[in-house]
Amino acid sequence: MIPNHHYDELVSSYLFYNIDQKVSAYVKDHPDAKLYKMGIGDVTLPLADVVIKALHEGVDDQSKKATFHGYLPEVGADFLREAVQGHYKERGVDLDIGEIFVSSGASDELSHILNLFDKKNSALVMEPAYPAYVDANVMEGREIIHLPSSRDNGFLPMPTDDLKADLIYICSPNNPTGAVFNKEQLKAWVDYANAHNSVIIFDAAYECFIADPELPHSIFEIPGARTCAIEICSFSKTAGFTGTRCGYTVIGKDLEREGMNLNAMWVRNRTTRSNGVSYIIQKGAAAVFTPEGQEQIQKNIDVYRNNAKVVMAALDELGLWYCGGKNSPYIWMACPDGMDSWTFFDKLLNEAQIVGTPGEGFGDCGEGYFRFSMFGDPDDTKEAARRLVELLK
CATH class of the missing domain: 3.90.1150.10 (Aspartate Aminotransferase, domain 1)
Structure with missing residues (x-):
């Protein structure tokens, strides 16, 4: 060994x-x-009262033969994926239900998603950064490109002509700086990724705190993102699920590299490596998207x-x-x-x-x-x- x-x-x-x-x-x-x-x-x-009520209903469902649920689809229950789909629709982003994957949380997914990429790929991390971005890639032996930011650029670094990176981590709103990319800034990163065959891993764990209507909540609000980005979202800060554990990931069906479709690859990954998130938890998560x-x-x-x-x-x-x-x-x-x-x-x-x-x-x-x-x-x-x-x- x-x-x-x-x-x-x-x-x-x-x-x-x-x-x-x-x-x-x-x-x-x-x-x-x-x-x-x-x-x-x-x-x-x-947790919100409506979530608690839904969790209790989920438990009750499991106590009756008529409403009992065993294995759910590894990619997530349709009722939750449809709720997420509707949430994006309200923000002007059209998603196919097959582009939404329910997860056990953003922290898990940020690491698991790396299985889609060869270890020879380099990973760009904008710093200051959530330490797990670096550690997850070090564990796989991947080259890390540290892109520093500062007060001079508002802790929002931009791509340059001499930059070369295969995977690009973007967290917006950022942990730890709280800085948020605007649409023009994100468009520059999307254009860079498409031009260089890179893939953006967009961490949207804190998007619910964006109050400025001009700032994007999702990278899929940016033209061209469907062919270069994966978005990882969380219920932890949005709905207090830090101890309940649930999130979702969006991978467009247009995202391909070297003839391989990353959406199809992730379906295969989840159906091989996961039994999915429990019915009870997904029931509670779906309640978040009700009025x-x-x-x-x-x-x-x-x-x-x-x-x-x-x-x-x-x-x-x-x-x-x-x-x-x-x-x-x-x-x-x-x-x-x-x-x-x-x-x-x-x-x-x-x-x-x-x-x-x-x-x-x-x-x-x-x-x-x-x-x-x-x-x-x-x-x-x-x-x-x-x-x-x-x-x-």
């Missing part, structure tokens, strides 16, 4: 380990202190958006640069007074009991920046913002 030695090439993922160690040490020394946690990107509000579901999940999203407004107001008062927040659940700020991101982390923890995420953990060009998550309790967020102003003013 020969193990996969590419695992030896992984850089130690010390970011959240270090955060946990520092927080644990602080709590041990200050057992009565209340911490204001704005670091982790997990939701805090419960009641859309109304109820919007109320939760608005809570997180209001959290962002509170933190942005504090940063505006302090005169600190930031991006994100307006169309994203993340705020990416420049550390004050030229501090490095871990020094700023320690200052916030020890002097204000605020926990965030140092930018260095998202790539070298994240150094000097800091990420705040807006998924916390509203009262805690207000108090954290007050403490931030008091500390830095």
